[in-house]
Amino acid sequence: xxxxxxxxxxxxxxxxxxxxxxxxxxxxxxxxxxxxxxxxxxxxxxxxxxxxxxxxxxxxxxxxxxxxxxxxxxxxxxxxxxxxxxxxxxxxxxxxxxxxxxxxxxxxxxxxxxxxxxxxxxxxxxxxxxxxxxxxxxxxxxxxxxxxxxxxxxxxxxxxxxxxxxxxxxxxxxxxxxxxxxxxxxxxxxxxxxxxxxxxxxxxxxxxxxxxxxxxxxxxxxxxxxxxxxxxxxxxxxxxxxxxxxxxxxxxxxxxxxxxxxxxxxxxxxxxxxxxxxxxxxxxxxxxxxxxxxxxxxxxxxxxxxxxxx
Numbered sequence: 001x002x003x004x005x006x007x008x009x010x011x012x013x014x015x016x017x018x019x020x021x022x023x024x025x026x027x028x029x030x031x032x033x034x035x036x037x038x039x040x041x042x043x044x045x046x047x048x049x050x051x052x053x054x055x056x057x058x059x060x061x062x063x064x065x066x067x068x069x070x071x072x073x074x075x076x077x078x079x080x081x082x083x084x085x086x087x088x089x090x091x092x093x094x095x096x097x098x099x100x101x102x103x104x105x106x107x108x109x110x111x112x113x114x115x116x117x118x119x120x121x122x123x124x125x126x127x128x129x130x131x132x133x134x135x136x137x138x139x140x141x142x143x144x145x146x147x148x149x150x151x152x153x154x155x156x157x158x159x160x161x162x163x164x165x166x167x168x169x170x171x172x173x174x175x176x177x178x179x180x181x182x183x184x185x186x187x188x189x190x191x192x193x194x195x196x197x198x199x200x201x202x203x204x205x206x207x208x209x210x211x212x213x214x215x216x217x218x219x220x221x222x223x224x225x226x227x228x229x230x231x232x233x234x235x236x237x238x239x240x241x242x243x244x245x246x247x248x249x250x251x252x253x254x255x256x257x258x259x260x261x262x263x264x265x266x267x268x269x270x271x272x273x274x275x276x277x278x279x280x281x282x283x284x285x286x287x288x289x290x291x292x293x294x295x296x297x298x299x300x301x302x303x304x305x306x307x308x309x310x
Contacts, residue, residue, distance in 0.1 A: 036076045037309040039068060047071060065310075072308055073299050074136050080302065081135035082126075090138065093131050100124050143298035149290035152283055160282045161275050168273040168281075171223040174244065175266040177203035178217060179210035181252070181259045189252050189259055196249070196261075203263040211258070221268065232256035 039047075047067050051059045059067060087093050097119035101107050107115055125131045161168070181189045192209045195201070207217060215230045228236045235255035242250050244264045251261040 033305060033307040034079060035307045035309060036079065037072045039071060043071070044068070068310060072310070073303075074132070076302060076306055076308070077136045077139040077299070078132050079306075081139045086135055086138055087125050087131065088120075090134065092134050093125065096128065096130055096134075097124055100128065140295055143302070144291065144295055147294050147298040149287070149294035152286035152290065156286060157279060157282050158275065160286060161278065164282075165272065168278050170271050170273050170277075171225070172270040173221040173223055173268040174227065174239075174264065175220045176222070176227075177207075177219075177263045177265065178213075178251075179203065179206055179261040180213040180217075180257070181261075182211045183258050185211055186259050189261065193249075193252070193261060210261075213257075221266075231260070235260065 048058060048064070051063070051067060081087065094116060098107075098112055098115055101115045101119050101124075106118065110118070119125070179192065181192075188209075192206070195209070196206050203217070210217075219227065219230065222230075224236045224240070227239070232255045235253060238253045238255075239250070239262065242253060244250050244262070244267065246264055246267045249261060249263055252259040253262060254260075
């Protein structure tokens with residue numbers, strides 16, 4: 001009964017009513033969210049030019065939207081980092097601001113602490129792309145620490161291996177030696193080949209009759225891509241079209257440098273990879289994918305706290 005008498009007192013009614021009104025206000029009239037965006041025309045133009053510089057073409061509508069969203073996400077992470085005052089505790093940003101003050105010729109007669117405080121007062125950290133990139137990276141690390149990616153399981157690795165079987169095939173590998181003839185000496189190659197056949201010479205013994213070749217003369221277990229780095233793509237095409245046989249000479253074959261007479265020492269045919277050979281690569285790829293997914297999920301959750309304007 002004593003408790004019921006307390007409930008009848010006006011001041012209790014006042015407290016209860018105030019609490020209810022406070023909750024209604026918070027529900028019906030929430031505080032405004034921080035606004036991110038929209039990007040200025042100058043920034044949009046800069047982003048498109050960066051895309052063009054890396055791809056050689058302007059972005060299409062979907063690509064343009066992805067670029068804008070990614071940039072707005074960077075702005076959001078930057079704003080959150082500033083709200084957490086991370087820039088006040090990072091040594092990289094500290095050194096960057098000191099460097100900027102020196103570049104502006106404002107360092108004379110001041111200590112590093114004084115320069116740093118002046119840089120903050122001048123808000124130099126807000127317009128520095130290096131500082132922004134650093135803060136975004138730190139925020140991404142914090143988000144991943146709070147939302148760690150899943151560790152790929154053995155079953156996921158095996159499924160990835162099956163799905164990428166063709167991509168993971170091991171290319172053919174060739175062990176070759178060659179004799180090289182510059183364009184000025186191409187007329188000599190027929191006589192050199194005749195001498196090699198007549199005397200049954202091996203490549204090492206016949207090397208003195210060829211021209212110097214900077215990358216070398218002996219190439220062991222080379223994939224087509226590796227051979228192309230030494231001789232050029234045209235040589236590899238001519239080599240494979242010539243149907244190389246182990247233990248036989250092939251050529252002459254033309255490259256971007258001249259002519260080559262090639263001794264084929266060994267051939268390892270193209271084959272399927274086995275899981276043990278590529279497990280580390282698959283694990284790394286799945287970890288990268290899981291990290292990206294975890295980060296994207298964390299960023300999407302953070303967007304709920306902001307009003308993002310495209």
